[in-house]
Amino acid sequence: MPACQRCTTARAALKRPKTGESVCKACFYLAFETEIHETITTNHLFRRGEKVAIGASGGKDSTVLAHVLHLLNQRYDYGLDLVLLSVDEGITGYRDDSLATVQRNQVQYGLPLKIVSYGDLYGWTMDEIVAQVGLKNNCTFCGVFRRQALDRGAVLLGVDHIVTGHNADDIAETVLMNILRGDIARLQRCTSILNNNDGTIKRSKPFKYTYEKEIVMYAYFKNLDYFSTECIYAPQAYRGYARTFLKDLEAIRPSAILDIIHSGEAFAAPSDPPSAKTTAAPAHAHGEKPAQRDAGECERCGYMSSQRVCKACVLLEGLNRGLPRLGIGKTDRLRRRHNLHEATSPETLGRTIEHMANVRLEAARASPAAAASPPTPPPPAGAAGVGVGEPSTALSAPSAAAATARGVGVANNDAPRLASRGALMEL
Amino acid sequence: MCDQAANDRPATPNKSGRMSKPRSREAEKGYCSKCKTVRATIAVRQSIFCKACFLTGTEAKFRTAMSKLRPGTPPRPTASGSSKSSGPSGVLALSGGCCSVALLHLLAMLIEQDRSRPHAVPQIASLSVVFIDESEIIACDPIYNLRLEALVRQYGIPLRTVKLSTAFDLNAAGRTLVVENMMVSSTVPNATKSSLDRLRVVFDSSPSTSAKEDLLDSIRTHLLLHAAKDATCLFLGSSTTTLANRVIAATAKGKGASIPRFLAPASTPLGTASPTILKPLATFTAKELGLFTYFRALDVIPFPTLTSARPPGLKVSVHHITQTFLAKLEATQEGTVSAVYRTAAKLRTPPTDTPLCPLCLECLLEPADVAAGTRHGATTAGHVAIVCWGCGTVLDELQRRDRRGARGPVEVPLFDQIAEYLLSDDDE
Numbered sequence: 111m112p113a114c115q116r117c118t119t120a121r122a123a124l125k126r127p128k129t130g131e132s133v134c135k136a137c138f139y140l141a142f143e144t145e146i147h148e149t150i151t152t153n154h155l156f157r158r159g160e161k162v163a164i165g166a167s168g169g170k171d172s173t174v175l176a177h178v179l180h181l182l183n184q185r186y187d188y189g190l191d192l193v194l195l196s197v198d199e200g201i202t203g204y205r206d207d208s209l210a211t212v213q214r215n216q217v218q219y220g221l222p223l224k225i226v227s228y229g230d231l232y233g234w235t236m237d238e239i240v241a242q243v244g245l246k247n248n249c250t251f252c253g254v255f256r257r258q259a260l261d262r263g264a265v266l267l268g269v270d271h272i273v274t275g276h277n278a279d280d281i282a283e284t285v286l287m288n289i290l291r292g293d294i295a296r297l298q299r300c301t302s303i304l305n306n307n308d309g310t311i312k313r314s315k316p317f318k319y320t321y322e323k324e325i326v327m328y329a330y331f332k333n334l335d336y337f338s339t340e341c342i343y344a345p346q347a348y349r350g351y352a353r354t355f356l357k358d359l360e361a362i363r364p365s366a367i368l369d370i371i372h373s374g375e376a377f378a379a380p381s382d383p384p385s386a387k388t389t390a391a392p393a394h395a396h397g398e399k400p401a402q403r404d405a406g407e408c409e410r411c412g413y414m415s416s417q418r419v420c421k422a423c424v425l426l427e428g429l430n431r432g433l434p435r436l437g438i439g440k441t442d443r444l445r446r447r448h449n450l451h452e453a454t455s456p457e458t459l460g461r462t463i464e465h466m467a468n469v470r471l472e473a474a475r476a477s478p479a480a481a482a483s484p485p486t487p488p489p490p491a492g493a494a495g496v497g498v499g500e501p502s503t504a505l506s507a508p509s510a511a512a513a514t515a516r517g518v519g520v521a522n523n524d525a526p527r528l529a530s531r532g533a534l535m536e537l
Numbered sequence: 538m539c540d541q542a543a544n545d546r547p548a549t550p551n552k553s554g555r556m557s558k559p560r561s562r563e564a565e566k567g568y569c570s571k572c573k574t575v576r577a578t579i580a581v582r583q584s585i586f587c588k589a590c591f592l593t594g595t596e597a598k599f600r601t602a603m604s605k606l607r608p609g610t611p612p613r614p615t616a617s618g619s620s621k622s623s624g625p626s627g628v629l630a631l632s633g634g635c636c637s638v639a640l641l642h643l644l645a646m647l648i649e650q651d652r653s654r655p656h657a658v659p660q661i662a663s664l665s666v667v668f669i670d671e672s673e674i675i676a677c678d679p680i681y682n683l684r685l686e687a688l689v690r691q692y693g694i695p696l697r698t699v700k701l702s703t704a705f706d707l708n709a710a711g712r713t714l715v716v717e718n719m720m721v722s723s724t725v726p727n728a729t730k731s732s733l734d735r736l737r738v739v740f741d742s743s744p745s746t747s748a749k750e751d752l753l754d755s756i757r758t759h760l761l762l763h764a765a766k767d768a769t770c771l772f773l774g775s776s777t778t779t780l781a782n783r784v785i786a787a788t789a790k791g792k793g794a795s796i797p798r799f800l801a802p803a804s805t806p807l808g809t810a811s812p813t814i815l816k817p818l819a820t821f822t823a824k825e826l827g828l829f830t831y832f833r834a835l836d837v838i839p840f841p842t843l844t845s846a847r848p849p850g851l852k853v854s855v856h857h858i859t860q861t862f863l864a865k866l867e868a869t870q871e872g873t874v875s876a877v878y879r880t881a882a883k884l885r886t887p888p889t890d891t892p893l894c895p896l897c898l899e900c901l902l903e904p905a906d907v908a909a910g911t912r913h914g915a916t917t918a919g920h921v922a923i924v925c926w927g928c929g930t931v932l933d934e935l936q937r938r939d940r941r942g943a944r945g946p947v948e949v950p951l952f953d954q955i956a957e958y959l960l961s962d963d964d965e
């Protein structure tokens with residue numbers, strides 16, 4: 111057996127997918143962890159004392175991320191306060207199993223855990239959404255909803271920063287996908303390692319230059335506990351095309367993944383004036399301009415938005431009305447056909463998402479007590495899906511009161527919907 | 538969001554059984570979209586046409602594209618000072634494929650039409666054709682060369698054939714470039730080896746087909762610019778499909794920064810001292826040009842490439858994988874190729890003084906710290922400051938001798954642009 115190319119003393123145990131070097135396990139771990147540390151320091155991702163939420167799904171990327179960040183935080187003394195944040199989309203047979211994994215991670219790494227669920231936030235689980243929407247545009251719903259869910263969970267936890275496990279393969283696929291689909295706006299943003307726009311919580315991707323294969327090898331050799339199945343609704347996603355292409359490229363030239371990311375960085379837009387798109391909407395067809403709404407906020411739920419109503423609210427309205435295409439592609443014609451104007455009365459919208467102002471209030475109220483409390487032991491296996499400190503009940507009581515005070519739809523799952531869930535209105 | 542989602546027309550199976558949406562409301566009736574009187578037989582882009590309208594439409598579209606390009610402006614200062622004939626001169630790079638053959642036919646037609654209108658200002662006064670002969674490294678039936686000569690002779694346009702090995706003779710001082718690990722140096726080559734031998738050594742010694750294809754592209758570019766150095770412009774027959782393939786391949790090689798440059802319909806890689814490179818067919822898909830050459834009965838000559846001789850399923854190079862992928866995707870998701878082209882055309886480069894990579898003449902050179910160490914652990918390291926990221930990978934892979942990791946130095950043509958760098962380094 112050849113000797114390790116780095117330390118030249120131990121026997122080589124594996125060949126690194128990224129570099130092709132033959133190395134022993136110890137050198138591989140060190141190289142893997144040190145490269146991530148260098149990515150973090152070169153890009154100044156963290157500040158001392160920051161509270162950082164790790165987006166944890168129970169899959170290999172987030173499990174390794176939790177493990178490595180925990181390790182680097184101690185080894186290099188970043189001074190970070192780490193927590194795990196999980197999203198329950200409500201996908202039976204997939205998400206409920208992976209959440210059990212996250213709960214085990216919580217114990218293994220000694221990190222507090224919070225779970226936010228689509229059912230609680232929006233009144234719809236992904237299973238129900240796919241039943242109405244089908245398998246072609248479901249990823250759009252999930253992505254938009256997840257983004258808000260993570261931000262809301264982060265506000266409740268009082269964190270300053272969310273890290274996600276997006277790896278080099280993911281980012282390379284995204285670059286390719288955006289070129290193929292003609293999405294120039296996303297193409298210019300997708301390789302940035304740190305997103306720090308006003309209105310949302312700072313997000314970063316420490317695994318930006320880490321190969322997926324190496325993450326898998328790391329998790330395997332270190333015997334890390336993770337859940338390894340693809341989302342059951344994923345097979346028909348457009349991303350699959352880009353993925354196949356990327357795998358073919360990687361087979362003849364392993365550096366292709368980093369090369370694509372390098373190209374993607376060259377596509378990044380030169381700095382645009384930041385508030386160009388978030389100024390108040392141009393004069394509406396009806397000549398109305400709401401006076402109280404802040405520039406850049408959704409008028410229904412207060413989440414950051416460049417339009418009057420944020421995408422999540424639009425999609426949710428579509429689901430509630432039985433118009434699953436609302437918000438997918440250009441839907442002005444659809445709106446006109448069904449006489450849906452933007453200034454629709456709240457009663458006909460059905461359930462809406464709880465306003466961000468309430469969420470912040472809730473967080474402020476909870477923080478003096480919650481911040482210092484040690485992580486509670488995980489609930490028994492049968493109660494999978496309920497987070498630490500029973501957040502769902504804490505959410506619904508005061509928010510229901512606030513909601514009814516505003517005259518918006520009641521915030522519980524029994525809210526009557528405009529059309530029956532299964533019925534699709536004629537498009 | 539993807540535009541395709543907004544298309545709410547139902548899909549119906551066509552003759553081959555493939556589900557496809559009708560191209561437009563009018564198309565459902567089956568008559569030509571232009572003349573509306575004859576039944577359509579051709580489906581391109583989002584419309585259907587009869588043969589006559591398709592041909593006149595293609596020719597008219599070409600005339601419009603040429604008038605937008607305005608080959609004569611700005612007029613180039615001529616080194617020799619000789620009086621130019623009544624207008625700008627052009628050199629056409631002919632590869633024998635359907636795109637460049639179509640371009641030859643259309644340009645010849647344009648010149649003919651301009652000549653028959655004495656008061657019109659000609660867009661191109663004179664045209665000559667250059668063909669890069671790759672038979673020294675890619676075996677080829679000699680009858681193809683004869684066919685090419687016959688094709689060009691039909692138009693009465695002079696043809697010049699340039700052999701690949703002349704790339705080694707481009708450097709005035711007769712030196713070549715030796716690359717070993719991360720070091721580049723120029724050297725007076727061994728006199729016992731001819732240019733042809735040197736060329737064969739480069740292309741036979743490395744197993745990396747992608748690197749060889751890239752080197753071939755660079756050599757071709759330099760040879761073409763050299764052949765056209767006295768002309769106003771150099772015409773390339775790149776179609777939308779060719780350019781879309783190049784966009785994806787460039788992205789995959791780390792050369793994303795070069796995309797705005799090679800997508801521009803007019804570009805001057807060597808500044809005002811070089812001919813302007815023009816691509817009048819950039820808005821035509823390969824399908825349109827293929828149909829055009831078929832209907833006009835033009836001889837398309839299938840010269841072999843570095844990847845022609847392989848079995849079809851084998852994936853051998855970045856370019857080859859990209860081409861297959863896009864062709865397959867276009868077959869299932871029609872419009873992908875033009876979506877790629879249109880998206881990439883919106884990318885902008887900020888104006889900058891950084892020089893271009895002297896090897897590929899497309900990418901900007903990056904600062905030394907980026908080129909050298911920050912490949913994030915990967916060992917296909919770039920060559921410090923002298924070439925771009927993508928060409929750094931090429932030079933690195935050319936040094937490979939086998940798939941297990943053996944490496945050796947490689948000797949490549951020394952282009953004047955690279956020589957400038959080396960001399961200035963020596964001066965320091």
